[in-house]
Amino acid sequence: MSTRGRGLHGHVLDTLGPAITSGEYPPGSVLRTDELAQHFEVSRSVMREAVRVLESMHLVESRRRVGVTVRAKAEWNVYDPQVIRWRLAGADRPHQLRSLTVLRSAVEPVAAGLAAQHATAEQCAELTECALGMVANSRGHRLQEYLFHDVAFHRVILNASGNEMFARLGDVVAEVLSGRTRHEVMFEDPDPAAVTLHVRLAEAVRARDAARAEELTREITAGALQELDVLAP
């Protein structure tokens, strides 16, 4: 998924991107296009295209007579899904996971409130379906199946909010949730309280109760934050 071989420049990015975001090339480092091209055994044209992409993500800055300079972390386009994926795969994964979870705790409650106002009948149906799927897979170590429905649930909420900025966070939430299941210690079944909250949230949206939907989502994201505190001190 992350590595779709869409050409040589894609392969270069898949190596160089993580190298930069992981700090292998610290901010201020100067790279030279020619050297990189040799190192990756690609032509300068391909290398230049890769550098342009990194530049558009504000990871690097290219200046004449100087080279390609790695920018300060504070300048990176941290909302770029590609950058998020690179960072989640790298060393500061825990830190990144926390940042994103805090973002979730801000955005999702408001999104849920809007979803309660704007969700179509179809979206309400999807929501209850996902919630039921979560319940059905909440026991017996069916983590993959549970995750699938959990991700789908939050995606529907974000989409149903009717706000495109919220909707585009679906991928981010998916990464956070799946990352939690994949990498962190999560051998046990999911918290029953969380499952119940999702079921009640689906009901609240169906009932057009925006305030309740918002409050329930606050509890869900608060739980996610708390869980993170337990796992990563």
Add this chain to the structure above:
Amino acid sequence: MSTRGRGLHGHVLDTLGPAITSGEYPPGSVLRTDELAQHFEVSRSVMREAVRVLESMHLVESRRRVGVTVRAKAEWNVYDPQVIRWRLAGADRPHQLRSLTVLRSAVEPVAAGLAAQHATAEQCAELTECALGMVANSRGHRLQEYLFHDVAFHRVILNASGNEMFARLGDVVAEVLSGRTRHEVMFEDPDPAAVTLHVRLAEAVRARDAARAEELTREITAGALQELDVLAP
């Protein structure tokens, strides 16, 4: 600011990017690199670099034997500052402004709460300074000066939250605020209630009162949303 002449490919992007985000090339449209290169009177290499950047923003998809296809709006990286700027300059500016303001109403209250917990003494000082600047310029049609302090105020809050995802929304908030002053009808002095709220928010952060900071920011963003409702029906 937006058009920094960082080369020919930058100039191409400044034309082609807005053309795509404004719907001049609707989703599904197929462009050909060679034709575009001729049209912009640049070499294919330059054109290819521009296309790569657009591709990294998920605005287009490049496929062999087909061409460069404009992607559906739902796939765009709408958090990319460049994309945001292009869209704010285009036709669906009102829609975009609303989306971003809703995002603000979700993020800023939580950010303010965190800021109250983590702000340094220096940041607290900056905050009160900005608030005073707003007060000083809240009368007498000093809109530019008021805007300057308003933007700085919200930037400090987002930075002080200690969350990098929030911090990177500083530019977005700046665009929204300055856009409001620049394009919309805002000949009158700013709402005195809003000014007061900012002053009180600075106090709340200084007093480490997270709950109050969050609530005050909710009122501020609610006001911004309401203002938008009045101006754009």
Add this chain to the structure above:
DNA sequence: TGTGACGTATAAGTCTGACTTTTTATCCCT
């Protein structure tokens, strides 16, 4: 000794043309 003008080396930027690869559409044969 400090300072400013000047020249030079360097690395990115640009262009061109030839070649390769992938994918799609067409055509032909069964």
Add this chain to the structure above:
DNA sequence: AGGGATAAAAAGTCAGACTTATACGTCACA
């Protein structure tokens, strides 16, 4: 009509030559 060979089209890749901006060192002059 269906399926497989074939051709065409567009992106992808590469190599090499040239251009341009600019950091840095040098040297003359104050």
